[in-house]
Amino acid sequence: MESSHYRKALRKQTQRLKTKIKGTLKTLVARLPLLSGILQNRFVRGLFLSAYQSRYALSGLTLTAVMLVLGIRNLDQHSPIQASLAGNQDVTLDAFPIQIPHLRYGFALDTFQVTEGSIQPNEFLGSLLQEHGLSSVEIQELVQNAEGIFDIKSLRTGKPYTFLAKAGKEKPDYFIYEPNVYVYYVFDLNGKSVKRVERPVQKKWKTALGKIETSLWNAMTEQGLDYALAAKMEDALQWSVDFHHLQKGDRFQLLYEQEYINGRPVGIGQVYVAHYQTGDNEFYSIWYDENKELQGYYDLEGRPMNKGFLKAPVKFSRISSRFNPSRLHPILKRRRPHLGTDYAAPYGTPIMAVGNGVVVEARYSRGGGNMIKIKHNETYSTRYLHMQKFASGIRAGTTVKQGQIIGYVGSTGLATGPHVHFEFLKNGHAVDHTKLSFPPPDPLPESELPKFFELRDQYMKILNGGS
Ligand SMILES: [Zn+2]
Structure with a gap:
């Protein structure tokens, strides 16, 4: 449901852009004989206006822009307009600055000197900042202001950082630390302030199904599924399925949330339904969190999955x-x-x-x-x-x-x-x-069951291809 909305919106955007570009091209061609210095400005402005309307279409737009330039150069060689253009010494089509600023951490990186690195073993925030020219008084002020926002002891070996210095400056203006793809910290080294920035995560429902031929790992990766999904499936079914005894021919089916940042898949969110079939046994685990106190996995009848005992004390063994x-x-x-x-x-x-x-x-x-x-x-x-x-x-x-x-x-x-x-x-x-087998536990209270069944039926419909 969500994805079709998204696609529709994207199609609309693309259509709008196409019209815009066509318009720009028409105007351009119509005015070619009259063009002088304003050609460049007008053309560039038109492109940039379109460009900023949709970040999704950026790469497509860049391509279109390049093709546009090539097209005009072609025109230049074979059309009667050639003469009037050729006479115009100050119009150099190749010099059009069709460059989209490279944004990261909210900064236009092109306007900074960028120094990137990753935290080394036994490296501390203080020593790192000192190496980049900050005095111990400055560092102390920064650390004080970071209190409650960033724990300086949380720096982890291998995690990436970036220093940004305005052109011509020796001392950096910003330090950015990125502990994971979901969040980063910006240290303003002049204002001595720290802020935490969470990247917006887009979530999309996805379904997956597979059959075990050799191993769960193979069944997952052969379909291009993130293996993290296997761990989440095990989380959902750990009370019912013994993942040490997967059989050839076992089948699984999942309804889950895929997380994206800027259109790039970054992780697996909640698994809503995990279905596992082994021999004549079939298990369903359904996520329920309408009531925070009862949040967890339940079977088709609303009986909690987590009663009793885990099948094993270690995962992936x-x-x-x-x-x-x-x-x-x-x-x-x-x-x-x-x-x-x-x-x-x-x-x-x-x-x-x-x-x-x-x-x-x-x-x-x-x-x-x-x-x-x-x-x-x-x-x-x-x-x-x-x-x-x-x-x-x-x-x-x-x-x-x-x-x-x-x-x-x-x-x-x-x-x-x-x-x-x-x-x-x-x-x-x-x-x-x-x-061992244990008697089944009691289901959710009567007051919760109708809500649970409604959700269950909704999920099952999506899982089985409806929407
Ligand atoms: Zn033993």
């Missing part, structure tokens, strides 16, 4: 060893039951609590290394072993929420490589959590 009561231990080389599931993942991968609960143990043990035990309720507890380290603030007694990061993958204790050994305890006994 693989199961390296399954629950097996009579396994041959890889280090001890003798039969020893494996009472958990091992998820192999790179060092430092975040480990999440699979459900709400309270940390009852966070300690080091010789076999399990850094381990955490969470009590979820009277029946269920979970354990996470071999962590590199605990997440900050996690200790015995800490209340944790489902999906909260509690630590990071490591190989402390008896472990051959980085992985998390995950145990699911039912009434104190380890069980294979990949085989």
